[in-house]
Amino acid sequence: MLVDSHCHLSIEKNSTVATPTETEPKIEPADLVAAIVHRARCAGVEYLLNIGTDLSEIDQLKSTAERHEGVFYTVGVHPANAAEHLLRHSPAEISATIDEAIGSSKCVGIGEIGLDYHYTRDDEKGQKELFELQMEIARKHLLPISIHSRDSATDTIAILRHHAGVPGVMHCFSGDREFAFSALDLGFYISFSGVITFKNSRQLQEIVKIIPADRLLVETDAPFLSPEPLRGKINEPAFLIHTAQKMAALREASYEEISTTTCQNFFHLFSRATLCLEKTKKNCSGCMVNTP
Numbered sequence: 001m002l003v004d005s006h007c008h009l010s011i012e013k014n015s016t017v018a019t020p021t022e023t024e025p026k027i028e029p030a031d032l033v034a035a036i037v038h039r040a041r042c043a044g045v046e047y048l049l050n051i052g053t054d055l056s057e058i059d060q061l062k063s064t065a066e067r068h069e070g071v072f073y074t075v076g077v078h079p080a081n082a083a084e085h086l087l088r089h090s091p092a093e094i095s096a097t098i099d100e101a102i103g104s105s106k107c108v109g110i111g112e113i114g115l116d117y118h119y120t121r122d123d124e125k126g127q128k129e130l131f132e133l134q135m136e137i138a139r140k141h142l143l144p145i146s147i148h149s150r151d152s153a154t155d156t157i158a159i160l161r162h163h164a165g166v167p168g169v170m171h172c173f174s175g176d177r178e179f180a181f182s183a184l185d186l187g188f189y190i191s192f193s194g195v196i197t198f199k200n201s202r203q204l205q206e207i208v209k210i211i212p213a214d215r216l217l218v219e220t221d222a223p224f225l226s227p228e229p230l231r232g233k234i235n236e237p238a239f240l241i242h243t244a245q246k247m248a249a250l251r252e253a254s255y256e257e258i259s260t261t262t263c264q265n266f267f268h269l270f271s272r273a274t275l276c277l278e279k280t281k282k283n284c285s286g287c288m289v290n291t292p
């Protein structure tokens with residue numbers, strides 16, 4: 001059994017999957033998400049963490065989690081959306097909206113939050129302001145964070161150190177060894193996506209080998225970054241098996257070992273998910289999340 005620790009089940013992000021063809025009718029939005037979740041379970045991906053990137057997604061995130069067992073979610077503002085949110089809302093309004101959303105038992109973390117300087121640094125001040133704000137919300141509610149960091153390792157680590165003690169995961173890790181160990185020193189988990197299956201990702205593959213087993217997570221970042229041999233297709237949680245298989249090969253471990261380890265790690269980090277399972281009398285067999 002696997003856990004996809006970071007995916008996006010947003011109808012808008014997956015809308016291209018529903019494009020009708022001459023032989024296939026259009027899939028209704030609700031059925032689209034249901035089909036994605038069903039295919040994941042058929043592939044052995046039993047649990048999914050549906051990640052928030054925009055406050056406008058909160059109702060949809062909550063509704064999807066309520067409709068599907070094994071689907072949890074986070075709320076947060078992606079750094080690419082920081083400028084827009086700060087233009088439309090005050091920091092107090094953003095904080096209040098996230099505070100309210102956290103009331104749901106299936107909301108298990110804050111994310112994805114962080115910094116992204118890949119295209120421009122024009123909104124660097126706003127990104128940092130919103131990052132710091134959401135770190136404080138996570139600390140207040142004792143929730144883990146899912147970090148997005150692209151071409152911003154130095155500033156990301158500096159802010160995380162300033163808020164030391166807030167647990168979390170470096171999502172879709174693509175940095176260097178120094179960045180990885182700086183995050184590990186702060187207690188963070190490292191999550192790898194289908195990028196590790198790419199032929200040109202040798203440096204990243206070497207990092208996969210040296211991350212402590214108790215800090216490993218695996219994700220799809222669906223509908224983005226499909227792994228080999230499905231590169232070029234729209235990604236979905238069912239494809240996580242290819243990334244887990246590659247991780248097992250790189251670490252000279254069995255697929256079952258990677259499945260069990262990453263499942264354990266997910267539920268240790270996102271402890272609200274564990275509590276939710278306990279309340280619903282569900283068992284996560286093989287990953288030590290067993291309930292009465």
